[in-house]
Amino acid sequence: MxxxxxxxxxxxxxxxxxxxxxxIRETEGLTxxxxxxxxxxAVTRHADVREVSRTPEIFSxxxxxxxxxxxxxxxxxxxxxxxxxxxxxxxxxxxxxxxVFTPRATRSWEDTARQIAAELVDAxxxxxxxxxxxxxxxxxxxxxxxAILGVPAVDADYLVELTNHLVEGTGDRPTLPDDxxxxxxxxxxxxFNSPASHALYEYAGRMRKLRLAEPADDLMTGLVTAEAxxxxxxTAEYRNFFQLLVFAGNETTRTAMVHGGMAFAEFGxxxxxxxxxxxxxxxxxxxxxxxxxxxxxxxxxxxxxTVLAGTPxxxxxxxxxxxxxxNRDPAVFEDxxxxxxxxxxxxxxxxxxxxxxxxxxxxxxxxxxQVLLEEMAHRGIHLEQRSEPVRVASNFVHGVxxxxxxxxxxx
Amino acid sequence: xVDVDRCIGIGQCELLEPTxxxxxxxxxxxxxxxxxxxxxxxxxxxxxxxxxxxxxxLED
Numbered sequence: 001m002x003x004x005x006x007x008x009x010x011x012x013x014x015x016x017x018x019x020x021x022x023x024i025r026e027t028e029g030l031t032x033x034x035x036x037x038x039x040x041x042a043v044t045r046h047a048d049v050r051e052v053s054r055t056p057e058i059f060s061x062x063x064x065x066x067x068x069x070x071x072x073x074x075x076x077x078x079x080x081x082x083x084x085x086x087x088x089x090x091x092x093x094x095x096x097x098x099x100v101f102t103p104r105a106t107r108s109w110e111d112t113a114r115q116i117a118a119e120l121v122d123a124x125x126x127x128x129x130x131x132x133x134x135x136x137x138x139x140x141x142x143x144x145x146x147a148i149l150g151v152p153a154v155d156a157d158y159l160v161e162l163t164n165h166l167v168e169g170t171g172d173r174p175t176l177p178d179d180x181x182x183x184x185x186x187x188x189x190x191x192f193n194s195p196a197s198h199a200l201y202e203y204a205g206r207m208r209k210l211r212l213a214e215p216a217d218d219l220m221t222g223l224v225t226a227e228a229x230x231x232x233x234x235t236a237e238y239r240n241f242f243q244l245l246v247f248a249g250n251e252t253t254r255t256a257m258v259h260g261g262m263a264f265a266e267f268g269x270x271x272x273x274x275x276x277x278x279x280x281x282x283x284x285x286x287x288x289x290x291x292x293x294x295x296x297x298x299x300x301x302x303x304x305x306t307v308l309a310g311t312p313x314x315x316x317x318x319x320x321x322x323x324x325x326x327n328r329d330p331a332v333f334e335d336x337x338x339x340x341x342x343x344x345x346x347x348x349x350x351x352x353x354x355x356x357x358x359x360x361x362x363x364x365x366x367x368x369x370q371v372l373l374e375e376m377a378h379r380g381i382h383l384e385q386r387s388e389p390v391r392v393a394s395n396f397v398h399g400v401x402x403x404x405x406x407x408x409x410x411x
Numbered sequence: 412x413v414d415v416d417r418c419i420g421i422g423q424c425e426l427l428e429p430t431x432x433x434x435x436x437x438x439x440x441x442x443x444x445x446x447x448x449x450x451x452x453x454x455x456x457x458x459x460x461x462x463x464x465x466x467x468x469l470e471d
Contacts (some may be wrong), residue, residue, distance in 0.1 A: 062419075090419075094419045095419065095420065095438065095439070098421070098433075099434070099437065099438065099439035101420075102420060102421070102425070102434050103422045103423075103425065103426045104422065104425065104434065105415075246468055354462040355462060355464070356419055356462070358462035358463065362421075364423065
């Protein structure tokens, strides 16, 4: 059969290539896709993504890389984080932060998130709309994660700028010179091959000094303490952890809010249903997340020969879970291409397919989207899309840089 | 019962059955309340709902 190209970043400038994914999902077994010097197996069915996610002993996160391209051993070590590790390292790293992100701990930040959301929505309404990304979807999650970390809110814009550059690092067009932000490290040793990671490392170093001098009741102090006592985190693990929390704690939830806003503008009846009955927010949140699927894929690497979906897989093969495809699998989701805020049975894989790498911030993301929808619903406003979205050229994140929204207010 | 080596403190169990499961405030490791029981079907749901596959059913 002819190979179906799903790895080309520029393909995603027009949105997720759902037709291609449907074709792959309907092909028996797994399909092989050329990439670089070799290729990868595309896993697109819900049941298969679940199996890969929940069998970490075979489908490793620590071998090669969790992105499509392989890293050399020294780069992998320099960049290793929670994402690209297996037990027992993964368990040790996760436990440094897990208590902060439990459903119960997350709820303690709900008032903070609601206050930020209310402020942003009121400002958006007052100016009659604008760029939904810059004015609402980006600032809300970054401010919440910075509050949890204990990082000064005044640095939110700078940190969003840096994480935007990280996203560009997953595309095929480098945007920063290698020496941006005073970087002197070879970029292959930096997360997302981006000099912006150097800037995040520097920032992490400054926060470390601050919190060592003056500990506080926040997550940064927890990370710094875990590094300083020499038992928890190495210096590289500390700064990669900071980089990961700032990136994943804002970029992904922002993307969900952008696609959620666009979906509610497009399907006005669905938003009207939420405004009429705000208890619908409970199911609407997960439908927004399924619809958005902010992280399009994660890669695993077979640690030994195995079989998946009847297809033999050799040790060392790349196995790529396309959450974007699994979240439209008609075997699990009735009428999967319909945006349905009442969808009650919604076992989407936007937080991964289960297993130890289940999204650390899943409950935080849900809570932030919940308060945003509630704050919008009880004001009775609705969104009107005024421009095409400017999408990110990335096969990894479902990013949108800009989308102009108008806002309708109740008469 | 909860396998303490596998539990990574996600908290799905406590969310589903707060009277049975409680995450430790410091370690976030889940623990089953003394003497707590659940009917088999619900227990199977909680087992399935644990992303880190740390929960197993102990028969009476």
